[in-house]
Amino acid sequence: MLKEIFNKQTKWSVMRNLIFKEIDDLIIDSLGIVAFISFFIGGVVAIQTALNLTNPLIPQYLIGFATRQSVILEFAPTFISVIMAGKMGSYITSSIGTMRVTEQIDALEVMGVNSVNYLVFPKIIALLLYPFVIGISMFLGIFGGWMASAYGGFTTSEAFIEGAQMDFIPFHIAYAFIKTIIFAMLLATIPSFHGYYMKGGALEVGKASTVAFVWTSVCIILFNYILTQMLLGS
């Protein structure tokens, strides 16, 4: 399947429109839910950290520091990706699976279209913008943490910002975006595979979506472990 994705490319004028459509469906349509989740989880991370800092000797700026580290290193790249495995993954599997069930993929093949390239390649290209989504998630997660801390009375705005800027290691951002790109490829290909090769009817489309979500999540978690060990472990 991977070879077929890049074989016999669809005409550029058609592919360009498909890519824009996928950017709209996969990236733009995900921004709302990502913004909502990131803002509130960022807030909860900050509150939880604050509530667990019972020792008065531990400085308050640690809330900002812990929130930043949690959001940038794990929450935004990994857990948003697991959530996206549900949202984007089920959309990809069900849309391709429905095309399989209703013979639309057969129609493409009979016309002489490389259906794998036509259906999967634009998703891969669209998901190259996925780091942009994760960047927004990082910003809103930290922003949510700041709002919850400062306006919830857990610490001062200055202390949170001081912590959020403390001991900043730029490579952590690179690490997060390297993970994000790998996760984006998993998000594009695993659900596509399950949709493309599914057999049966409408019920099986639902089952394929569930299986795709499970496998995408498992792969994201495994790759997260491997990449963390490789990039930060040494």
Added chain:
Amino acid sequence: MIEVKNIEKSFGENKILKGISTIFETGKTNLIIGQSGSGKTVLLKSLLGIHTPEAGQICFDGRVYSDLEDDEKRELRTEIGMVFQGSALFDSMTVAENVGFPLKMFTKDDKAKIAERVEFVLKRVNLIDAHKKLPSEISGGMQKRVAIARAIVNRPKYLFCDEPNSGLDPNTSILIDNLIKEITEEYEITTVINTHDMNSVMEIGDNILFLKDGLKEWQGNKEEIFYTDNEAVTAFVYSSNLFKKVREAHLKG
């Protein structure tokens, strides 16, 4: 002309096609009929290249499909129009976009030229008013006509139809049959139709292939089918009282 030479196809232990040979002629409506499980769909999918036969040859105007390179196969497929049982229209596209899709994919025509051709074909199938609608917004019969329009828009040499009348009312079925026959004769296409509909057999069967248990049991045309004494054919075609009476009336003249 499509020439099928002794093709065989199995799925696991189950041999579906057991050496079928026939010729589907150009400018004629060639019908494949037979009971469920007789191998009609497998034969049609083999002709389309969706299934690969284990033995035998399929020749498209002298081109042996199995001998073609991948690029040549894709090229050949652009000469094929297909009407699927469920229409297989692309849900996210309007009627006009569905019909124009093969042109957009395989020609260098500009938008205006594509729109002109789409309009012409939609007029041909009497659907010009529906061009902006989505497939979900039109009836089953209209969807079939859109599928026919999409199949012929690129001026195919070969047209395949898988049960084009399934799920349609009798009036719409006749409309679809007549449309396919007119198009076949008008554009000199080799049309192969897989059907269960005995009305189609009587109306448009220029060349009828009857399959039984993966073998060619009988071949003839809509006239000859009235006079055949092949028991399997008569049991299948004249299973209803209506068609029995039609046959009797025809034989009496």
